[in-house]
Amino acid sequence: MGIIKVKDLIFEYIRRDEEGNVEGITTAVDDVNLDIRQGDFVSILGHNGSGKSTLAKHFNAILYPTEGTVWIDGRDTQQGEYVWDIRQTAGMVFQNPDNQIIGQIVEEDVGFGPENMGVPTKEIWERVEESLKAVGMYEYRKHSPNKLSGGQKQRVSIAGVIAMHPKCIVLDEPTAMLDPKGRKEVIRAVRALNEVENITVVLITHYMEEVIYSDRVYVMDKGHVTLQGTPREVFAQVDRLKELRLDVPQVTLLAHELKKEGIPIPDGILTKEELREALDVYRQNFA
Ligand code: ADP
Ligand code: MG
Numbered sequence: 001m002g003i004i005k006v007k008d009l010i011f012e013y014i015r016r017d018e019e020g021n022v023e024g025i026t027t028a029v030d031d032v033n034l035d036i037r038q039g040d041f042v043s044i045l046g047h048n049g050s051g052k053s054t055l056a057k058h059f060n061a062i063l064y065p066t067e068g069t070v071w072i073d074g075r076d077t078q079q080g081e082y083v084w085d086i087r088q089t090a091g092m093v094f095q096n097p098d099n100q101i102i103g104q105i106v107e108e109d110v111g112f113g114p115e116n117m118g119v120p121t122k123e124i125w126e127r128v129e130e131s132l133k134a135v136g137m138y139e140y141r142k143h144s145p146n147k148l149s150g151g152q153k154q155r156v157s158i159a160g161v162i163a164m165h166p167k168c169i170v171l172d173e174p175t176a177m178l179d180p181k182g183r184k185e186v187i188r189a190v191r192a193l194n195e196v197e198n199i200t201v202v203l204i205t206h207y208m209e210e211v212i213y214s215d216r217v218y219v220m221d222k223g224h225v226t227l228q229g230t231p232r233e234v235f236a237q238v239d240r241l242k243e244l245r246l247d248v249p250q251v252t253l254l255a256h257e258l259k260k261e262g263i264p265i266p267d268g269i270l271t272k273e274e275l276r277e278a279l280d281v282y283r284q285n286f287a
Contacts, residue, residue, distance in 0.1 A: 004036040009068035028054040030223035043211035046220030091161035097153035107141040131159035135189040151182025168200035236267035
């Protein structure tokens with residue numbers, strides 16, 4: 001069994017009036033199955049309201065299934081006794097870094113998690129150092145978080161989660177509030193955690209260009225996983241992605257249009273370099 005296993009998951013938000021009568025039901029996650037292995041880098045894509053955050057909250061025992069089962073590192077999230085183990089196994093990073101940073105100094109902030117877990121003081125400092133280094137923020141350890149850029153703050157939040165030594169980190173649109181530079185910094189840090197530390201990464205985003213490094217991409221729509229595969233397999237389905245209101249990267253769109261014009265280009269081009277290569281091959285053979 002993988003580090004995150006989801007079987008036949010359904011989650012309903014139930015709205016009630018003042019008397020407690022049911023006014024309406026939203027099925028936010030509808031029959032989802034996932035099996036994510038330790039060390040995987042997985043992305044979840046989907047437009048607003050497709051159910052991404054609701055799904056993610058099940059990975060951290062913030063929400064519990066209406067139907068179906070979620071196991072984190074083999075533990076059923078609905079078994080109350082595992083809540084703290086589960087929250088330590090799967091750390092969460094949210095959209096707004098300002099809501100996640102509580103310390104007055106960067107290194108203090110990163111130390112809060114392990115301190116609450118009862119980690120001995122000496123080890124807390126070791127963890128703070130290693131976590132800040134892992135996200136490239138060690139030189140800012142004595143700074144006030146208020147003065148940092150959005151991308152830097154978000155990397156400090158990530159360090160705070162890493163300091164609790166999770167096996168898995170779930171990031172719910174961590175770059176949504178950042179400028180392009182901040183987004184790049186955060187994605188680079190997340191990739192390093194996966195590649196160097198072998199931490200399982202679940203990255204939720206609606207920026208398609210952020211998912212090209214993942215092992216696997218799941219695309220959600222109306223609570224369902226409607227498309228899944230490697231980034232290349234998913235990006236090959238340009239028309240479907242447009243239907244799902246996702247912004248397909250320009251280079252992928254261009255390759256798709258050229259292909260439609262009859263130029264033999266492989267499906268699912270992800271980068272400018274790949275397109276350049278494909279066009280070079282075409283030029284040598286046909287032009
Ligand atoms: P995403 O993260 O992909 O934008 P969400 O999981 O936030 O999607 O939302 C999925 C659906 O559930 C949407 O229709 C949304 O309106 C609804 N929803 C989300 N949170 C709540 C809530 N707390 N109460 C009721 N409905 C909710
Ligand atoms: Mg969301």
